[in-house]
Amino acid sequence: MTFAPDTTERLARARADLRTGVPVVMSSGLVILAVETLTKDRFDSLRSIGPDPVLAITGWRAHTLKAHAYDGDIARIALPSFATVTWARSIADPADDLNHPMKGPLKTLRDGPAGPVHAAISLAKSAQLLPSVLCAPVLDPKSFAAANDLTLVSTDAISDPEASPLTRVVHAGLPMDASEAGRVHIFRPDDGGEEHYAIEIGHPDRGKPVLARLHSACFTGDVLGSLKCDCGPQLRGAMAQMGSEGAGVLLYLNQEGRGIGLANKMRAYSLQDQGFDTVEANHRLGFADDERDFRIGGEILQKMGFSQVRLLTNNPAKIAKLESCGLDVTERVPLRVGENRHNQAYLATKASKSGHLL
Ligand SMILES: Nc1nc2c(ncn2[C@@H]2O[C@H](COP(=O)(O)OP(=O)(O)OP(=O)(O)O)[C@@H](O)[C@H]2O)c(=O)[nH]1
Numbered sequence: 001m002t003f004a005p006d007t008t009e010r011l012a013r014a015r016a017d018l019r020t021g022v023p024v025v026m027s028s029g030l031v032i033l034a035v036e037t038l039t040k041d042r043f044d045s046l047r048s049i050g051p052d053p054v055l056a057i058t059g060w061r062a063h064t065l066k067a068h069a070y071d072g073d074i075a076r077i078a079l080p081s082f083a084t085v086t087w088a089r090s091i092a093d094p095a096d097d098l099n100h101p102m103k104g105p106l107k108t109l110r111d112g113p114a115g116p117v118h119a120a121i122s123l124a125k126s127a128q129l130l131p132s133v134l135c136a137p138v139l140d141p142k143s144f145a146a147a148n149d150l151t152l153v154s155t156d157a158i159s160d161p162e163a164s165p166l167t168r169v170v171h172a173g174l175p176m177d178a179s180e181a182g183r184v185h186i187f188r189p190d191d192g193g194e195e196h197y198a199i200e201i202g203h204p205d206r207g208k209p210v211l212a213r214l215h216s217a218c219f220t221g222d223v224l225g226s227l228k229c230d231c232g233p234q235l236r237g238a239m240a241q242m243g244s245e246g247a248g249v250l251l252y253l254n255q256e257g258r259g260i261g262l263a264n265k266m267r268a269y270s271l272q273d274q275g276f277d278t279v280e281a282n283h284r285l286g287f288a289d290d291e292r293d294f295r296i297g298g299e300i301l302q303k304m305g306f307s308q309v310r311l312l313t314n315n316p317a318k319i320a321k322l323e324s325c326g327l328d329v330t331e332r333v334p335l336r337v338g339e340n341r342h343n344q345a346y347l348a349t350k351a352s353k354s355g356h357l358l
């Protein structure tokens, strides 16, 4: 019997720590701080630990900064003696890139293990922060964490995260425009992450393919009626189709901004104001085109008793991911609604760069 948090619970704490600017200690012997929430005091403390702290960024961000990424999809930059919090932020955050394109010379490291640094960046991403961390080595991570009252996390657990199991916490009826026979189910992950919702329409037969949609949260499109994307019309179009067929299930997955979070999506929008397209903006921020984990959708559908789906989507990646979770996608049902003059280029980019079907 113990009250001590387990590996998953420690990860949840670590994400909260990074978001509040508190360092996290990794079992492989690194103390890390997220650049986005870095303060001068903590920066100075980290430097006082010893020599050789590094600033880690992703390969995408390194590419934008014309820095060598010897570690593949991440790069470790040796911290120059003149480095300040503002300097570190300018490396992590592309907001000012066009005004100050020359940040270097940046010396990236080739030697030494990159795996733990890779894990540290994954942790920052899962905290929905800019994917950049300051790392300093410590010889005895356990003692360092205990002495400073910091969270100690397993590097292996971050490097190889399993999808957290989801529990259905409640469901209740909800009459809606699309159908009066609506029901909302709330699913909560065990790891303290975002909850996801399933909107069930009618009484879909569990023995037959269900009309289904995996919708990723889009605050700007779903709530504000943004014309920059097609999410709002897709959400309402999918619900209307389920309503008119009398049955269906829409998963509302809280993976805002293709999994990078609303703050980062708005950073991407600000870059789009500067002329970059939706994919380029993600890359300049250091993210891949799409950071979503569709295993969540697969698990919810299976927990609800569905094994066969007719999937409303234009995105072949969603079909592939559901099938890899063991679901049978018997049909792709196209969902082309909501095109307007503001989102034409966005939709064209999704087709040309992300493989969306027209
Ligand atoms: N990072 C980023 N996310 C965006 C942008 N525009 C929209 N999104 C997000 O993209 C996601 C769109 O989700 P979906 O419509 O479910 O997915 P999709 O990949 O377009 O696939 P289908 O609509 O099923 O064809 C939402 O999470 C939006 O918040 C953008 O410019 N940048």
Ligand SMILES: [Zn+2]
Pocket: 218, 220, 221, 222, 229, 230, 231, 232
């Ligand atoms: Zn949208």
